[in-house]
Amino acid sequence: MNLSNNIRGLRFKNGEMTQKQLAKLVGVSRQTMNAFENSKHAPTIDVAIRIADVFGVPVDDLFECTYDGKPKRRSNATKTTTARMKASIERTTDESAEHSNVEEEVENETSMADLRKII
Numbered sequence: 006m007n008l009s010n011n012i013r014g015l016r017f018k019n020g021e022m023t024q025k026q027l028a029k030l031v032g033v034s035r036q037t038m039n040a041f042e043n044s045k046h047a048p049t050i051d052v053a054i055r056i057a058d059v060f061g062v063p064v065d066d067l068f069e070c071t072y073d074g075k076p077k078r079r080s081n082a083t084k085t086t087t088a089r090m091k092a093s094i095e096r097t098t099d100e101s102a103e104h105s106n107v108e109e110e111v112e113n114e115t116s117m118a119d120l121r122k123i124i
Contacts, residue, residue: 009069012042015060031055050090064090 016022028038031052040046041056048056057064065087
Protein backbone atom coordinates (compact mmCIF):
# COMPACT_ATOMS: atom_id res chain seq x y z
CA MET A 6 0.00 0.00 0.00
CA ASN A 7 1.24 3.48 -0.85
CA LEU A 8 -0.29 6.71 0.41
CA SER A 9 0.57 9.80 -1.60
CA ASN A 10 -0.80 13.31 -1.63
CA ASN A 11 -1.73 15.87 -4.22
CA ILE A 12 -0.79 18.96 -2.21
CA ARG A 13 1.96 20.08 -4.59
CA GLY A 14 -0.32 19.73 -7.60
CA LEU A 15 -3.08 21.68 -5.87
CA ARG A 16 -0.63 24.45 -4.96
CA PHE A 17 0.39 24.88 -8.58
CA LYS A 18 -3.20 24.70 -9.82
CA ASN A 19 -3.99 27.58 -7.47
CA GLY A 20 -1.73 30.31 -8.77
CA GLU A 21 1.59 28.59 -8.03
CA MET A 22 1.15 29.09 -4.28
CA THR A 23 4.39 28.57 -2.36
CA GLN A 24 4.79 26.12 0.50
CA LYS A 25 5.33 29.11 2.79
CA GLN A 26 2.05 30.74 1.71
CA LEU A 27 0.09 27.52 2.15
CA ALA A 28 1.75 26.80 5.50
CA LYS A 29 0.77 30.26 6.76
CA LEU A 30 -2.85 29.78 5.69
CA VAL A 31 -2.99 26.35 7.33
CA GLY A 32 -1.10 27.32 10.49
CA VAL A 33 2.01 25.13 10.21
CA SER A 34 5.65 25.83 9.35
CA ARG A 35 7.02 25.69 5.81
CA GLN A 36 9.20 22.76 6.86
CA THR A 37 6.15 20.85 8.07
CA MET A 38 4.34 21.54 4.79
CA ASN A 39 7.41 20.29 2.91
CA ALA A 40 7.37 17.08 4.99
CA PHE A 41 3.69 16.58 4.13
CA GLU A 42 4.30 17.09 0.40
CA ASN A 43 7.22 14.67 0.39
CA SER A 44 5.24 12.08 2.38
CA LYS A 45 7.77 12.14 5.21
CA HIS A 46 4.93 12.92 7.62
CA ALA A 47 1.17 12.76 7.33
CA PRO A 48 -0.95 15.70 8.44
CA THR A 49 -3.40 15.25 11.28
CA ILE A 50 -7.04 15.10 10.30
CA ASP A 51 -7.49 18.69 11.48
CA VAL A 52 -4.60 19.94 9.33
CA ALA A 53 -5.75 17.87 6.33
CA ILE A 54 -9.18 19.50 6.60
CA ARG A 55 -7.61 22.96 6.75
CA ILE A 56 -5.47 22.20 3.66
CA ALA A 57 -8.55 20.95 1.79
CA ASP A 58 -10.47 24.09 2.82
CA VAL A 59 -7.73 26.35 1.41
CA PHE A 60 -8.14 24.69 -1.99
CA GLY A 61 -11.91 24.23 -1.74
CA VAL A 62 -11.69 20.47 -2.28
CA PRO A 63 -12.81 17.45 -0.24
CA VAL A 64 -10.13 15.84 1.95
CA ASP A 65 -10.38 12.77 -0.29
CA ASP A 66 -8.90 14.84 -3.15
CA LEU A 67 -5.71 15.48 -1.14
CA PHE A 68 -4.67 11.84 -0.88
CA GLU A 69 -4.39 8.80 -3.09
CA CYS A 70 -3.97 5.31 -1.78
CA THR A 71 -2.71 2.62 -4.14
CA TYR A 72 -2.49 -1.12 -3.70
CA ASP A 73 -0.23 -3.01 -6.10
CA GLY A 74 0.01 0.09 -8.24
CA LYS A 75 -3.77 0.46 -8.73
CA PRO A 76 -6.03 2.91 -6.95
CA LYS A 77 -8.43 1.07 -4.70
CA ARG A 78 -12.07 2.04 -4.43
CA ARG A 79 -13.21 3.61 -1.22
CA SER A 80 -14.34 0.94 1.16
CA ASN A 81 -17.24 1.18 3.55
CA ALA A 82 -14.68 1.69 6.32
CA THR A 83 -13.37 4.80 4.54
CA LYS A 84 -16.90 6.11 4.10
CA THR A 85 -17.56 5.48 7.79
CA THR A 86 -14.36 7.30 8.74
CA THR A 87 -15.37 10.26 6.58
CA ALA A 88 -18.78 10.34 8.23
CA ARG A 89 -17.15 10.25 11.67
CA MET A 90 -14.84 13.13 10.72
CA LYS A 91 -17.81 15.21 9.56
CA ALA A 92 -19.69 14.43 12.80
CA SER A 93 -16.62 15.45 14.81
CA ILE A 94 -16.45 18.77 12.95
CA GLU A 95 -20.14 19.39 13.60
CA ARG A 96 -19.68 18.65 17.32
CA THR A 97 -16.75 21.08 17.44
CA THR A 98 -18.89 23.73 15.74
CA ASP A 99 -21.73 23.10 18.21
CA GLU A 100 -19.32 23.35 21.16
CA SER A 101 -18.02 26.67 19.82
CA ALA A 102 -21.58 27.98 19.67
CA GLU A 103 -22.19 26.82 23.25
CA HIS A 104 -19.06 28.64 24.43
CA SER A 105 -20.31 31.77 22.70
CA ASN A 106 -23.64 31.49 24.56
CA VAL A 107 -21.83 31.10 27.90
CA GLU A 108 -19.78 34.22 27.18
CA GLU A 109 -22.97 36.17 26.47
CA GLU A 110 -24.53 34.93 29.72
CA VAL A 111 -21.46 36.01 31.69
CA GLU A 112 -21.63 39.45 30.08
CA ASN A 113 -25.34 39.68 30.96
CA GLU A 114 -24.68 38.63 34.56
CA THR A 115 -22.02 41.30 34.87
CA SER A 116 -24.43 43.86 33.49
CA MET A 117 -27.11 42.81 36.00
CA ALA A 118 -24.61 43.12 38.85
CA ASP A 119 -23.72 46.61 37.71
CA LEU A 120 -27.41 47.53 37.57
CA ARG A 121 -27.94 46.26 41.12
CA LYS A 122 -25.14 48.55 42.32
CA ILE A 123 -26.81 51.52 40.69
CA ILE A 124 -30.20 50.72 42.24
